[in-house]
Amino acid sequence: MTKASCLLVAVALISLTACSPTPNASLPAGVTLIEKVQASDDTLVIPYSKYRLANGLTLIVHEDHSDPLVHVDVTYHVGSSREEPGQSGFAHFFEHMMFQGTEHVADEEHFRLITEAGGTMNGTTSSDRTNYYQTVPVNQLETVLWLESDRMGFLLDAVTQEKFEVQRETVKNERGQRVDNQPYGRLGESVAQALYPPDHPYSWPVIGWMEDLNRVNVNDLKKFFLRWYGPNNATLTVGGDVNSQEVVRLVDKYFGDIPAGPAVSPPTAPEVALDRTRYLSLQDNVHLPLLYIAYPTVEAFHPDEAALDVLMQILGSGRNSLLYQNLVKSQQAVQAQASHGCSELACQFALLALPHPSAGMSLDKMEQAIRDSLQEFEQRGVTQDDLDKIKVEIYTDAIFGLQSVQGKVSQLASYETFLGNPDFIQKQVDRYKSVSKEDVMRVYDKYIKDQPSVVMSIVPAGQPQLAAREDNYQPPVRPQLGPSDTKAEDLSFRTTPKTFDRSVRPKPGPNPAVTLPVYWQDKWANGIEILGTDNPETPTTALLLRVQGGAYQQAPEKAGVAGILAAMLTEDTQLRSSEEMSRALDKLGSSILVSATDESLDVFVNSLSENLPQTLNLLEEFLFMPAFNPDDFDRIKNRAIESVRNAKKNPGYLANEALRELLYGKDSIAGMPRGGTEQSLASISLADVKNYYQTWFKPAEAELILVSDLDKQAIFANLDKMQAWTGSAPDAEPVFGEPVYQPGSIYLVNKDEAAQSAIRIGKRGLKKDFTGEFYRTGLMNFPLGGAFNSRINLNLREDKGYTYGAGSGFGGDSYVGRLTVSADVRADVTVEALKELYGEIRQYAKEGIDKNELAFLRLAINQQDALEYETPYAKLSFLAQILKYDLEPGFVKARARIVDNITAKEINALAEKHLQLDEMVTVIVGDAETLKPKLQELDKPVMDYHLE
Structure with missing residues (x-):
């Protein structure tokens, strides 16, 4: 899915009642009601009221009285795409600076106050927007509005050179941790430099080039804030157990006096076109080489975006995709997938593969294999299943998105920021419903077939010969600019009048009464203990089955067998292939995941309640009729070994596993990685997996947890095989080793x-x-x-x-x-x-x-x-x-x-x-x-x- 389509995370079956912009006698002066969306039966929408303040601030309020909390999101329509060449990273830098205190809020006080209030908070920056958000108990709403308004209207006087220097170092550390010290960490920025012209705002990374941050001064940062962080370039969205009129009153109090910034026009999307296929390579501290092919396409919300998303799914999303079938299933690749990442100004259609070392697939052969898959698509065409899957996915994602206020608020804020219309959910769903087979073939022919692309090879250090082809493109050398000479007197400051004492923190009301989930208990004759609760807020069911047989039950010499078993329990069954099972789940919009923890095998099911009978039928087939296909075993085992090898390039993994070994001993099961070592994984046979399943996958002492809008009888009626399941696992406590380190060393x-x-x-x-x-x-x-x-x-x-x-x-x-x-x-x-x-x-x-x-x-x-x-x-x-x-x-x-x-x-x-x-x-x-x-x-x- 694209970023835009993934934004569809909340939906209610209601219809639109919109008011034309009009003042309202009950509203504060200068506040205008733009539209009001109310509940009904026949349209997909989230109910909200939209207002605009005289200074241009857009306010959206969504009332949801199911839980005593509120989520507040402030989205500024500014990201790295608003930056200038030579000044990259400013938007992300401000994400950090906005937490460093304001005129009325002390340093580090924002985090302290929200944490003290029992809330959570963060901020994120993308190429096109920056948002700051908090979820707090509802009695803390006024405190959040006070904090957010103070950093919108009273930030710059508190931005000192000292804070600037500290946060500059923090950003460098963030880049080091997330980019420079991570395997394949520089992939995205390297591709972007080749895909976009040097003056295109997507040609530099959101985090920025460190030389740009090193050359600028604090006044450059203030200038950027004054240009983009005014109320007329922001959307404030409040959702939760609130009253709209009270929210409007408080927002007007705290934000109404903040002066507007310079006028902001929507950005225009520059054309992106490649004259030829560009090959480039990068040596990195990686275990496996990687091939990445990227095509420029459209931009978010373009009429062709939805059809390109369907094409992406056919080519490289899920077990039925061509790349999975041709490369992963055949063990030519450890991983192969497609993506269509969309942003406001451009989208990128990408095909990625990591060759399997045992297959002898060089990157040039891998490139050919990918292009052969494209040729196969031309012959295969588009099936009705392809279209049905994505339509179901859109709908189910929407329903599941109703489960949190944050999801609904984020959705409203995003559509308002990029489209000026929070009520876009129905249109978004309709976009995908209307995609035809012909549309998909048309966008393939237009944007992918025989079109130039960027082909990126990332190879292990010292092995440049592994690249798909010799480089024929080098990104232009970035100009070396001298230190900035921007001065304070060059800036045009705005002053927010103080109509009340902003230094006084609002006093929260009494803590809201919190209702704990009321749960029921049961126990089946086979020993499965059951706990459940009714959840009428959405028509969904979540199920967790926990069975003995986690990593602690493994013999140290066979560490990793539990993880292999978990993976095999969603592969072929005795009745159907994994592809057939995956297709059936996709059509239901359901998911079944199995994982191995230290103490148990966990089976997690998520389903629309209306599709629960079919989903549970598939679940029981997975669990009680596994085929244990030798080809599946070989692929899963080999992938696990390669995963361990690749993880050893990650310093965090190395540190955590070294600490584990020292605390519990290399020969203790607690001292070994949960997924096993290269040696232990290599020793595991299919017989070992079957034996582990027969020994440990038993119902006695298993646990079943249910959260659903259905009653337990309705759920139990579809679990016949699980109730008939019998057997007990061994009564054996795991043995842990002693520490093997010298204390203080x-x-x-x-x-x-x-x-x-x-x-x-x-x-x-x-x-x-x-x-x-x-x-x-x-x-x-x-x-x-x-x-x-x-x-x-x-x-x-x-x-x-x-x-x-x-x-x-x-x-x-x-x-x-x-x-x-x-x-x-x-x-x-x-x-x-x-x-x-x-x-x-x-x-x-x-x-x-x-x-x-x-x-x-x-x-x-x-x-x-x-x-x-x-x-x-x-x-x-x-x-x-x-x-x-x-x-x-x-x-x-x-x-x-x-x-x-x-x-x-x-x-x-x-x-x-x-x-x-x-x-x-x-x-x-x-x-x-x-x-x-x-x-x-x-x-x-x-x-x-x-x-x-």
Whole structure:
């Protein structure tokens, strides 16, 4: 799906009643009601009221009284596409700066206040828009509007050179973590440089070129803000348990006085055309070479976009696609897929493949295989199934999107920003309904067949000969610009009048009453325990089946067998092929996923309730009639091995697995990767998988959790085979090894020329509980590393600019637990960052929590409940833990009492007990040759470490 079509995430069966723009006597002066959409029966739409303030701010209000929460989204119609060459990355930079305090909100206060209110928040930047959003208990709405309005109207005086420098380092760390230190991380920006002309705004990455950020000064950033971040270029969308008139009153109070910025015109889409196919290559620290073919097509909401999406699905989405059948199923490729990513100014149709090393497929042969698949499509054409699948997907995505207020708010905000019309859902669905077979063939002929493309080869470092062809294109060299000389006096500032005291934080009302899911219990004769709850908000059913047989039950020498079994349980059955099963699920709009966790095999089902009988029939066929086809086994096993090899190029994976080995021992099942090692996976046979299935996939002590608008009898009536299922798994506790590290030592894993170092500090901990010492250690850790405003994150990210993020946490399950402190930091400050982490841990263990942190903890933890049970998935997770840990119904209230009554003395005792640095081990993944001499200066043993 394209970005545009994926935006279709919320829908209700209602019809439109629109008002022409008109003032309303009940509205504040200067506020105009643009339209009102009300519920009915015959049109797909989300009900809303749309207003416009005199300063140009668009306000959309959606009332949803199902949960006592509110979601607030502010979307500015500015992304990297509004930037100028030589000034890339500004929009993304401002995403960071907008959290750094304003004239009336102190530094880091935005995160603290939202966390303290029991809410969640973030911001995102794309090529075309930037949005900031919060979900909070409904009594905190005015606080959110106060915060958002202050950074729209009172930001620039608080943007200092010091903050600018710190956030510039944070952005560099973000790029290092997400791009430079990731396998294939530079793929997107490399293709964009070849696909678009140098002055096209999509030719540079959203995060920007670091040399651009290095050359500009704080006044350049302020100039960008003054141009694009006015209320007339923003949409404020509020959804949840609110009253529209009250929202309008508050929005007018906080936003109405903010002056409009310069006029903003919709951007125009420059033509993108290639004169010939451009070949280029990139050497990277990767295990497998990658081939990527990209064609320029249209832009989002273009009349041809929907037909190109259908073409994309036929070629490379799902098990019935041509690329999967021709390349993955035949084991010529580990992965092969298509995509059609659409943005406001351009779309990109892409075909991607990673050759399977055992197939001997070079990238030039892979390119030919992909082009042969295109030729096959020309002969195959389009089937009715192809059209039906995407139409069902559109509809079901819409229904599932109704499950969260955030989904509906995001949908309204996006359509308003890009189309000026929040009521586009029906039109969006109609676009796909109207696609014909002829449309798909027409867009193939126009945009893909014999058209020039960009062909990108990413090859392992030192192996340029693996590229599909010799490079015939080099991106133009970016001009080397000198430092910016923009001065404060060059800027045209706007002043927001202060008609009330904005320094006073709004006082929230009483915490809303939160209703916990009312659940029912049952148990079948075969031993399956069942927990369910009614969810009448959407006509959907979510089901989770948990069966013994997770990674802990594996023999260490066969680690990975549980994951292979999980994958095989959605392959061929004794009655149908996996392609036939996939096609049947697609037509229903249902999904069935099976995964292996440490403790269990988890089967997750999502379905429209009207299609539940057919979906459960397919589920039982998957689970009780697997074919265990040898070809499926070979493909899944080989893919698992390649996945492990590829993961070893990721420093975060290396750090986490090294820590696991040191805590539990290389020969312990807990010390091995959940998915196995290359050696253990290679030793697994199909007989091993069948034996594991016969031994562990049993109903006794299994758990079934249901969240549905149907009653349990209606669901049980379609689970005959599951109720007739019999058998018990062995009664065997997993055996865990002892720690194998020298306490207080540093273990160094080499990754040549790493842009960042991955740091992990840890020790064994308590197994999970919900009201005991484990739960209390989590409270103790909250101010140290459990929130954005924690000591560790504020120090390393906000004060020092060493990292994109750092934190700590106590994790656990039914058997074991551990403490992990983690940070990925700039390579050149590895030792300095490690010293800061050690210092924070020591200080907290010695001095403990302060009174402000304790007050913050109590407010933040106890106000989170309003957000905990909104969606079916959230309810499913809540019920699953009740069943797994045999919790009493009152455990939520018991935990609230613990939070209310826990003392600083108790927290400090827990810190002193669990945070002794000399008991911990440190793992660092980075360039060992550079780091080792510096680490040895810390007066700690430093040992080279190699993963199995």
